[in-house]
Amino acid sequence: MKIVLIILVFFLVLSAQELKLDNLLKEYEDSASLYKKTKKESAGFLLIYSREDIEKMQAFSLKDILKTVRAYTLQTHAIGVFKLQLSGQGKSALPPVKLYIDNFEVTTVAQGNALDIYGDMNIYFVDHIEIYQGASSIAFGNSPGSMVIRLYSKDPTRENSSSVELATDSKLSLNVRGVHAGIFKDYEYLFYANAKKINYDKYERNQQELSRDSKDYQAHFKISRKDDFEIVTDFISASSDIFNGLGQAPLGDESQRDYAYIDVRKHFNSDITLSASVSSERKMFINSDAIGIGPQKIKDVDVDIKSHTYKIDLRKKIVYENHDFLMGIEFQQNKLNIERYKVENIVPIIGPKKLDIYMIYFEELYNLNKDNLFALSAKFDYYKNSFSKESSEYALRASYISLFNDNWSGKFFFIRRYLYPNMLQTTFTPIVYNPNPELNAVHIDMALAELEYKKDKNRIVFGYGGKIVKDALGFDKIQRKYINLEDNQYFNRIYIRGEHHFNLDNKIVVEYFKVFKESYNSPASGMLIQSFNSIGKFSIYNEFTYRKAYDVDYGLGYVHIDNGYDYTVAVSYPVNKAMEIKVKAENIFDKASETLIDAEGLVKVPAIQRRTIMSLEYTF
Amino acid sequence: MKTLLILIMAIQLLLASNNSVNTHKVRILETIVKGITLQEKIVVWSDNNSLLSVLKKQNNIETSYKCINSTLIILEKNKNLKEECLSKKIFVLNYNLLSTIKKSFGALFWKKGRPNIVFIEPRLKSQSISISKDLESYLEDRVW
Numbered sequence: 141m142k143i144v145l146i147i148l149v150f151f152l153v154l155s156a157q158e159l160k161l162d163n164l165l166k167e168y169e170d171s172a173s174l175y176k177k178t179k180k181e182s183a184g185f186l187l188i189y190s191r192e193d194i195e196k197m198q199a200f201s202l203k204d205i206l207k208t209v210r211a212y213t214l215q216t217h218a219i220g221v222f223k224l225q226l227s228g229q230g231k232s233a234l235p236p237v238k239l240y241i242d243n244f245e246v247t248t249v250a251q252g253n254a255l256d257i258y259g260d261m262n263i264y265f266v267d268h269i270e271i272y273q274g275a276s277s278i279a280f281g282n283s284p285g286s287m288v289i290r291l292y293s294k295d296p297t298r299e300n301s302s303s304v305e306l307a308t309d310s311k312l313s314l315n316v317r318g319v320h321a322g323i324f325k326d327y328e329y330l331f332y333a334n335a336k337k338i339n340y341d342k343y344e345r346n347q348q349e350l351s352r353d354s355k356d357y358q359a360h361f362k363i364s365r366k367d368d369f370e371i372v373t374d375f376i377s378a379s380s381d382i383f384n385g386l387g388q389a390p391l392g393d394e395s396q397r398d399y400a401y402i403d404v405r406k407h408f409n410s411d412i413t414l415s416a417s418v419s420s421e422r423k424m425f426i427n428s429d430a431i432g433i434g435p436q437k438i439k440d441v442d443v444d445i446k447s448h449t450y451k452i453d454l455r456k457k458i459v460y461e462n463h464d465f466l467m468g469i470e471f472q473q474n475k476l477n478i479e480r481y482k483v484e485n486i487v488p489i490i491g492p493k494k495l496d497i498y499m500i501y502f503e504e505l506y507n508l509n510k511d512n513l514f515a516l517s518a519k520f521d522y523y524k525n526s527f528s529k530e531s532s533e534y535a536l537r538a539s540y541i542s543l544f545n546d547n548w549s550g551k552f553f554f555i556r557r558y559l560y561p562n563m564l565q566t567t568f569t570p571i572v573y574n575p576n577p578e579l580n581a582v583h584i585d586m587a588l589a590e591l592e593y594k595k596d597k598n599r600i601v602f603g604y605g606g607k608i609v610k611d612a613l614g615f616d617k618i619q620r621k622y623i624n625l626e627d628n629q630y631f632n633r634i635y636i637r638g639e640h641h642f643n644l645d646n647k648i649v650v651e652y653f654k655v656f657k658e659s660y661n662s663p664a665s666g667m668l669i670q671s672f673n674s675i676g677k678f679s680i681y682n683e684f685t686y687r688k689a690y691d692v693d694y695g696l697g698y699v700h701i702d703n704g705y706d707y708t709v710a711v712s713y714p715v716n717k718a719m720e721i722k723v724k725a726e727n728i729f730d731k732a733s734e735t736l737i738d739a740e741g742l743v744k745v746p747a748i749q750r751r752t753i754m755s756l757e758y759t760f
Numbered sequence: 761m762k763t764l765l766i767l768i769m770a771i772q773l774l775l776a777s778n779n780s781v782n783t784h785k786v787r788i789l790e791t792i793v794k795g796i797t798l799q800e801k802i803v804v805w806s807d808n809n810s811l812l813s814v815l816k817k818q819n820n821i822e823t824s825y826k827c828i829n830s831t832l833i834i835l836e837k838n839k840n841l842k843e844e845c846l847s848k849k850i851f852v853l854n855y856n857l858l859s860t861i862k863k864s865f866g867a868l869f870w871k872k873g874r875p876n877i878v879f880i881e882p883r884l885k886s887q888s889i890s891i892s893k894d895l896e897s898y899l900e901d902r903v904w
Contacts, residue, residue: 160791160894161788161791161877161894161895164784164787164788164791165788165874165875165876165877167784168784168785168788168875169873169874169875171783171784172784172875191873267873294873295873297870298870298871298873298874299870299871299872299873300855300856300869300870300871300872301871301872303872759871759872
C-alpha cells in the first residue's frame with residue numbers, strides 16, 4: 141500500500157512538473173498573441189476573435205464569426221448570398237461594412253459591400269479578427285464605415301508548417317483547404333488555397349425549386365521582408381445557384397462573383413509607407429423566371445459587369461514626445477464596365493462609370509499621461525465622377541480614452557462623418573431598381589460611450605451609441621430608385637457584455653444588445669452566449685445566439701418572423717501532434733433567425749442551416 | 761522634466777508587451793536549462809543579445825557574454841555560430857536549425873502559431889546530455 145502511495149505521489153509530482161512547463165508555454169503563447177500587437181483601442185468599440193477563439197469555434201468561414209457580432213444579423217439574400225443586416229436599418233439598406241485583409245481594404249464597385257464576395261470566405265489563413273464598431277479610425281482608409289472588419293493573416297515566422305484540412309457535412313458538402321507558411325532567408329511567405337462546394341436545403345416557390353448551392357475557390361499569397369516591403373495577392377471566385385433570384389419563379393441559373401487584387405507596400409525609414417493596389421472584380425448574373433421579373437415581367441436577365449479600382453496611398457507617422465501623429469494622402473479611382481446586358485428589349489439606364497477620389501487625412505493621438513489618451517482625426521475628400529458631379533466631404537472624430545482606476549476605464553467618441561453612395565445606387569443595377577446619379581452623400585453625427593469594469597478574472601462592458609443621420613438614403617417605391625430622404629433618422633443602441641476567464645483555456649462570454657428605433661424590418665435586440673473550454677485534450681465550444689422576432693413588409697403587408705435561436709457546438713481532439721479530428725453541429729434546434737424571401741411570407745430561410753460538419757486536419 | 765517623465769512612461773508602456781513576451785520565453789528557457797545535465801558545469805551564451813541580457817539579469821542560471829567561455833549555446837541564427845564554438849552543446853530557437861546543425865540537441869520554436877519544445881533523443885545520448893523527468897514528454901526520436 142505504501143509503495144502504491146509513493147508511486148502515486150511520484151506520478152502526481154511528475155504530472156505537476158509537466159503541467160508547469162506546459163502552462164509556461166501556454167502563457168508564452170497568450171502573451172505573444174498577435175492581436176495584442178495589432179489592436180487599436182482608440183479606433184472604436186473593439187471585438188477581438190483571437191486565433192484560439194477562431195480555432196475553438198471551428199469558424200470555417202467569415203460568416204461563422206459575423207453571425208455572433210452584436211447589433212447585426214446574418215441573413216440570406218434572395219439571390220443566395222449572405223448579407224449582414226444592421227438592427228434598425230431598412231431591408232433595402234446597404235450596410236457600410238468595411239473589410240480589410242491585412243492592410244488591404246476590399247473595395248467593391250459592383251457589389252453592395254465587400255461581404256457579398258468575401259462574407260463566406262474560408263478563414264483558414266487568418267490568425268485573428270478585429271471588429272471595430274461605431275467609430276472606426278480615419279487612418280483605416282477612405283469613407284469610414286459603421287463597422288470595420290480587419291482580418292490578419294497568419295504570421296509565417298510562427299507557422300513554419302504546412303497544414304491541410306478536409307471537411308464534409310451532413311448535406312454532403314466538401315471543403316478542402318491548405319496553408320503553407322515559413323521563412324526563406326530574410327523573406328517571410330504564406331500561401332493559402334481553398335476549394336469548396338457547399339450544399340444547402342432546398343425550398344419551393346411557385347412550383348420552382350430554390351437552390352443556393354455554391355462553389356467557391358480562393359488563393360492567397362503573401363511575401364514580405366520585415367521593415368522593408370510586403371506584397372499580397374488574392375483571388376476569389378464564388379458562384380451560387382440563383383436561389384429566388386429577382387423574380388418569383390426562378391428557372392435555375394446562377395450568379396458568379398470574382399475578385400482579385402494585388403497590394404504592394406514599401407516602408408521607408410519605418411515611419412513612411414507607400415502603398416499601391418489594383419483590384420478587379422466581375423459579377424455575372426443569369427436569371428430566368430417563369431412568371432417574370434419586376435413590373436415589366438421580364439423573363440430573362442443576363443448581365444456581366446466588370447470593375448477596376450486603383451489606389452495609391454502615402455502616409456507618414458511622427459512620434460514626438462507624447463504625440464503620435466499620422467498624416468497621409470490617397471488617390472482612388474473606381475471604374476465600372478458593363479460587358480453584357482441582355483434583358484429583352486430594355487435599354488439600361490447607366491450613371492457615371494468612373495469615380496475619382498482625392499483624400500487627405502490626419503490623426504493625432506496625444507498621451508496626456510499613461511492613463512489618459514486624446515485622439516483627434518480629420519479627413520477631407522474630394523469626389524468627381526465622369527458626369528462631372530463634384531462633391532467635397534469631410535469626416536471628424538474626437539475621442540478620449542481613460543483608465544479611471546485599477547478597475548474602471550472608459551472610451552468616448554464624437555464623430556461627424558459621411559457615407560458616399562455606392563455605385564450600385566448611382567450607376568447601374570440590373571432591373572430591380574434604377575440608378576440615381578444625383579444621389580448625395582449621407583451625413584452622420586455620432587456619440588458613443590463605453591465603460592469597462594475589470595476585476596480579477598471578470599470583465600463587464602457597457603456601451604451606448606447614438607446617431608443622427610441626415611440625407612439618409614431611402615428606397616422610393618414609385619420611382620424605383622434610391623433617394624436622399626428629407627427627414628433625419630435617429631438611431632440609439634445599447635449593449636452589455638460580460639466575460640469570465642476561468643483560466644487561459646476556459647472562458648465564458650455573455651452579451652446583450654438592443655436598438656431603439658421606430659421602424660424595424662430586422663431584429664431589434666439579440667443575445668450571445670459563448671463558452672470556450674478545454675477538458676484534457678478536448679476543445680469544446682458552445683454558442684447560443686438569439687435574435688428577437690420582427691416584422692417585415694415586402695409590399696403585401698407585414699409578415700412576422702419568429703424569434704431566432706441558434707445553438708452551435710464544436711468539439712475537437714488532437715489524435716497526435718500532426719492530426720486533429722473536429723466535429724461541429726450548427727443550428728442544432730433549427731430555430732436560427734430567418735430571412736423572408738417572398739412578399740407572401742411563404743419562404744423563410746435561416747442564414748445558418750442545421751448541419752453537422754466533420755473535418756480532419758493534418759499538419760506537416 | 762515632466763515631459764521627459766511622460767515620455768519614459770509611454771515608452772515603458774510600449775515595451776511592456778514585448779517584455780512580457782520575453783519574460784515568458786526566459787522563464788521557459790530557464791526551466792529547460794535547469795532540467796539539463798551536462799558533464800561540465802552549465803554556462804549559457806546566446807546570439808540573441810536581449811535574451812542573454814535578461815538571462816544574466818535574472819541570475820537564475822550562469823551566463824557568459826563570450827561564446828568561447830560557455831558550455832551551452834542557445835542559438836537563434838546559424839550565421840552567428842562561430843567556428844571556435846562548434847564543440848559546445850547547442851539548443852536552438854528555430855526548428856529548421858535542428859536539421860542544419862546536426863549536433864543541436866533540442867529546440868524551442870514556433871510552429872502552427874504555438875510555441876513548442878523538442879529534444880532529439882539520439883543526439884542527447886551521443887553527447888551524454890541527460891534531461892530531467894519533466895522534460896521527457898518533449899522527447900522525439902528524430903527531426904521531422
